[in-house]
Amino acid sequence: MPCTTILIGKAASYDGSTIIARNEDSPNGQFEPKRMEVVHPSEQPSTYTSTASHFSFKLPPNPMRYTAVPDAVLGHGIWAAAGFNEANVAMSATETITSNERVLGADPLVEYEPAEGVEGEPGYVPARRGGLGEEDFVTITLPYITSAREGVERLGALLEEFGTYEMNGIAFSDVNEIWWLETVGGHHWIARRVPDDAYVTMPNQLGIDRFDLDDAEGERREFMASADLRSWMAEHHLDLTLNGGGSAFNPREAFGSHSDADHVYNTPRAWYMQRCLNPSESWDGPDAALTPESDDIPWCRVPERKLTIEDVKYVLSAHYQGTPFDCYGWKGTRESRGAYRPIGINRTGQLAVLQLRPDVPAQNAAVQWMAFGSNPFNALFPLYGNVEGLPEYLCNTTARVTSESFYWANRLIAALADARFHDSSAAVESYQQKMGALGHQILRETDASLADAGASEVPARLAAANERMVAALKRATDDLLAKVLYTTSCAMGNGFSMSDNER
Incomplete structure (x- = not known):
């Protein structure tokens, strides 16, 4: 699903909070109505059935209460999107991301295949279940985790067991840490801890641009991954690092994409968000270090000042204000004003900004800031997350x-x-x-x-x-x-x- 994400480490935020936020955008031509709910343990299924993938599996006992922002129209899955559980762990899922042919050939996506023919007759081929996807992730993960790190571990294990039919990025946070997980092919995944003093911008393409395999296979302080990632990469020649590489490599080069479509749909969004949050750098003109179509825009960077909830809302509502690419602006030409996909797009269903505050008791630390509809025209407002119900x-x-x-x-x-x-x-x-x-x-x-x-x-x-x-x-x-x-x-x-x- 087309979306935009920003993650802010606790030393980069205005009050020491961890903050994860995402626009949930529908595909072009679709407008998905959204609502909010609190899911109680008695309402959580013991067996989960995926709508898109046509398979069921058992969930652990004793789930926790959690908030969610599911689709309002029934029939194609839950799509719970974002929320907190009662252990003050937040999850946002998902940011649809990109890959390349080498990865998808080495570990194909696990897509549902309907049955062919008539059962009992010659030539019958039974249906093949698909893997997990965006509709499933929050429901099968958030009620069962007590830390952001635990969220990565649980979802990673599920991906290795059941696979996925799409490429996605998923955020987890607690009051101390933020982790970002990216799926790689059908069964592989990587995750990186967001540096405390940095923010991350994610615009629908695989984003992590530095990875340490030694740490992922050892202490897992900053990096985690599926257990066989190194041998799988070697077998299929996925590491594109020159001169042997070693433990460190660039996942964006190995697993991601640099397509023409990225340059009009994805990279301009990362460029504009970072342009807003590090404004003293050179972003415009022939001498700009990075342009809207640059493939090497950093996954994370240290901001020039501490970032606020209002900064999050501004960048996730953006339509390239102050540039020739503003669809509502007067600069540039008619062609330039329609050149790039806005961040604040017409088909946003909801924006959830999940804030965990360190300076108040745990009972009121979780604040779920919400906005519905197209962000240039809506307002962001807070809700306490540790509640039994919502208005x-x-x-x-x-x-x-x-x-x-x-x-x-x-x-x-x-x-x-x-x-x-x-x-x-x-x-x-x-x-x-x-x-x-x-x-x-x-x-x-x-x-x-x-x-x-x-x-x-x-x-x-x-x-x-x-x-x-x-x-x-x-x-x-x-x-x-x-x-x-x-x-x-x-x-x-x-x-x-x-x-x-x-x-």
């Missing part, structure tokens, strides 16, 4: 279009505001700032109120804070919808300046 406004999405659903209200706002982007921008920006400021205020006030709360009181106070946030969010969203509807209605093509004085 109805966020959970009631169905296939029916209604402004009483937060998802659909945002889709309506985006479609209307896009048509009159510059006329609507002031109202949208005011809404975004108001909701963000209120979110920080509610977190501050609720955190303070918990100082004298007994353990039994905490869940109710967290739920009350979420309800307060969402009640204000609904009022503000309804108000913005009315404003952009008015603005776009006034610009309709069948308008006429002369009117009667009376109705």
